[in-house]
Amino acid sequence: MDLAFCGLFLPSCCTCYFNSPHCETCGKSMQARYEKVGRMDINRVTKEKREPIDKSYYICQTYNRLGKNACTSHKIEARDLYNLVLADIQKHARKALQDSDAFYTQLTKKLEQKQNVDEVSLKKELNALTARNQEIDQLFMSLYEDKSKGILTEHRFVVMTEQLEQEQTQGKTRTQEIMETLSRVDDRSKDVRTFIEEIGQYAAVEELDEAIVHRLIDKIVIGQIHVENGEKVQRVKIVYNFVGEIKKETT
Incomplete structure (x- = not known):
């Protein structure tokens, strides 16, 4: 995996592929952090070697600098964010290929509203x-x-x-x-x-790179973790170029 794309502030690479996700609460950019200790290099379940992205996370820079009285951490694992963005792109890309007219109607209706x-x-x-x-x-x-x-x-x-x-x-x-x-x-x-x-070209994509993300996504906003029905939930807002956030259709 391209380390530049992983968005990690490593000695060999300091480029954030998500163009700095933003905190939903304070609006500041999220900082990519790399845990040098505390995580084994080998996954205990799969026995595979962990990549740098698996030992990294994003955290609100306001919280990181000023503490919990200024903002909450909004912490999200880098791998979780990567997988979420990849799945979202794949989902919308399939819609674009399978029924572009229906997808067009959905998006234009959203923008009209x-x-x-x-x-x-x-x-x-x-x-x-x-x-x-x-x-x-x-x-x-x-x-x-x-x-x-x-x-x-x-x-x-x-x-x-x-x-x-x-x-x-x-x-x-x-x-x-x-x-x-x-x-x-x-x-x-x-x-x-x-x-x-644009997005229809990536229906078969299995791995993201910097070019794909910058071509499709304007920004990503990370929400605060909260509890719903006894489970931890975190809202991640993906704002695409040209159309903005694509929310789930409601009937």
């Missing part, structure tokens, strides 16, 4: 604003005609045109906002397609 964007409603509103803007242009022409014919007084003409100008300005501002939002929606769709193409 996150951004609170209703694309259909926005397009309806945009069409209504466009139609109203055209109506206002026609009303301006009618007002000028009525004024020139003496039907409208100067005062009445000024009041009505000011009202229409204000409405039209507000409408144009809202139109621009909607167009920018819809543009981001289009970009989001492209990002999802890009991610599916």
Whole structure:
């Protein structure tokens, strides 16, 4: 295994392949630590020689520097984190290969919920604003005609045109906002397609390296260990490039 990828601060290599996982509580990066003592070089069960990653762990740097009053350790074994990330990539890569359309729908739906964007409603509103803007242009022409014919007084003409100008300005501002939002929606769709193409290449991957992780993952956030139903649980948030965290689907 590539020691650079293991993320260990060893004399021969000081590169962290996860680009420093972050503590969920304080937001600081996690430090990779190497236990030189206390762990045998041979696995007692498999009798295989332990790799450096098997004697290493990540710990919150705030806790490491300032103690438990500043933050908790958020400690996670390097091997456990490696296995978790590998399994998550494999799972999503298989989805991308087996049914890319369903995976695309899942991811875009998640992003819509996150951004609170209703694309259909926005397009309806945009069409209504466009139609109203055209109506206002026609009303301006009618007002000028009525004024020139003496039907409208100067005062009445000024009041009505000011009202229409204000409405039209507000409408144009809202139109621009909607167009920018819809543009981001289009970009989001492209990002999802890009991610599916990227991760689909790794459905058969059996071992991670630095290039794979940096290509697919933006950051990793490590939660605090807590107890649920009598068992220790630790949340690990994997934030992928282009699409963010991919949460488990709920029915």
